[in-house]
Amino acid sequence: MNDTSQSFVKFEKIDKSYDGEVLVVKNLNLDIAKGEFVTMLGPSGSGKTTTLMMLAGFETPTNGEIFLDTKPISKIPPYEREIGMVFQNYALFPHMTVAENLSFPLEVRKISKAEAKDKVQKALDMVELGNFGTRFPAQLSGGQQQRVALARALVFEPRLVLMDEPLGALDKNLREQMQYEIKHIHDRIGITVVYVTHDQSEALTMSNRIAVFNDGVVQQLSTPDILYEKPENSFVAKFIGENNTLNGVVKEINGNTCTVDLDNGFGTVKALKVNVDGAGDKTQLSIRPERVTIDSTNPDANNFQGKIEELIYLGDHIRARLDVCGNNEFIVKVPNEGSFSHKEGDILNLSWNPDDVRALDI
């Protein structure tokens, strides 16, 4: 997919600065294939929205070039880019009805009235709002407005659709429902989507690939499962999913694995070598809560003890906050099989596999 000849959208060495002092996007190189659903995920201020705005044409890259379908687009004004966009607050025009909103892009393209009407109706049917054409945006619920915005971004058959946190204003249930809906529409019409969000579960649900942004740099670009299971640095490990960390110093490296001495003499951990260079490097170990088992010992694994600080009953599992090797935010998820009888203050035997511990940067 990184082959230029295949990439539909290509960011090449993009830098962006607003004030000439701070770079909000640093040396961005990103390839998006045709038909792909790529999400830019990151905390606010990480440069993901700026990247999207550069693609839409509302911001100019300070350096580098963006290619769409192999053609550079920096010089093309936004209204000639043929890129659909769903804005954060939908940006529906309040003085036009839903149908007028949808036919606006068709009208400016001088498409005949009859054809436009047909396309508008198809687009409305696609988002299941076929009978809402005569309403004004203010007469719709948030979820319906969102669908209209989506339909409007698709109705003129753009080459690419951008979505800037489109579900941010919806409540939780509706947000999840819309995630599936957008995903299904994407699957059905096969359009290329670039999606921006700060919500990791949204990104995991919908995307083919996710680019994790932090501090203007893409930290990792990968499929959701790889991002979760094989984060390449501690930022990604912390940002995607829940994560337990232990700090230490690399003692020895053996091929793919390494041993790490924990700080303050809490012992030694066997881990996968991911983002450390050699012995003596400081490292942060990352362990997912569901990969820790309790009350079992395995000579090949890492065996430690932890004191239960807090237990939270969550129905399908019990969430235990432990004090392990000086980290009192160590989370373990215990499946609720009816046999868990420990109380707060108890000491638990914990073990985890070396393959599930990743030695990352600090």
Add this chain to the structure above:
Amino acid sequence: MEVTISTAELLTTDGIPLKQSLRKAERRNKLRAFLLVFPLLLFIVVTFVMPIGDMLLRSVDDSQINSVFPNTFDEYKNWDKGADELPPEEVYKSLFFELANGDKRQIGKALTRMNYAKSGWKSLIKKTTREIKKIIKKGEEPISYKETFIKINKLWGDPTYWYSFNQMVNDRSSIYYWNALDRTFDEDGEVVLQDEKRRMYVKTWLRTFKVSIYVTIFCLILGFPVAHLLANLPLRYSNLLMIFVLLPFWTSLLVRTTAWIVMLQQNGVINGILVWLGVITDDGRIQMVYNEAGTLIAMTQILLPFMILPLYSVMRVIPKSHMRAAQNLGAKPAMAFWRVYLPQTIPGISAGGLLVFVLAIGYFITPELVGGKDGKLIGSWIAYHLKTTLNWGLCAALGGILLGIMLIFYWLYNKIVGIDNIKLG
């Protein structure tokens, strides 16, 4: 299907009817709310509703003169103008005694009123009254009152004086309104145009409308970009710009108006600069003040904030993403502005337009000072009659028409835009 409603009254737990209990609970709150607004209500009634009501009554009121000459007017109504050239003897007789026995002050007031209808009445009656008093002193009873009057002054034989009574014979009269539109009543009580030399109001009304419309348009043209900048510049700059808008707004109207005189007069700043630059010669200095142009320039500047502020408050809440969305959908910037931005500013345009227009048609000080002869608006006539001729009935009628125009515009605005959409800041 017939719906049966239970007739049983709802009761509270204590057995009191629910409605009664609710009323009791609400009474204190209602009373408190009323007492809070009462001073304001009183203030509005005393300073707003009553004066306007009084003004509207005055504009149709002609009772004073009717109380001075009741019999004369009664007899006057019997005059068959087609048959007789002059009123019947009874009219002269009633007038004779009402002039002889009437209260001097009341007659004085009535004479002022009569002079509005036809100039010359005042001196004629004063002279006549003196002669009548002499006749009574001598104890003579005239054989013919008509002849006596005409002997005193031959103008009593001029029917046009008598015709002007037509304007006064009723307690309630629309004559002031007709006067305010350059109309009057002829001998048959029909509405006709005034003499050519007395026609000035229609001309002034038309000028008032023209100036108000121009001022509104200029304010819109000048104010729209300013309001847009105010709404879209970074806070640092927009605050500064806002001060530039508001500072003149807070400055005394008189100061700003006189400043315009300084700027615009023939030996003023602008002419001076133009002469210095060689754009015009020293003899060709432009007359920019004491005419309609001066009124237009000064009023536009003075009323500009009333356009900018409502526009600004509307533009401030139009999301910037709308213009972006329009362009993203394929509209060029001009098209995006025309189709997406402008329609959303209509509440502001109409609120500002209404405000500026309504203020402009009633404007007085600025046109009075910079307008000269050709730039005066209807407000100047109101002030003139209020202070100089004391013809308050005509003042009230002119004011009443102004009020009516404003109400019409308000109604139109409400019909077209909806008064709920008004945004003043």
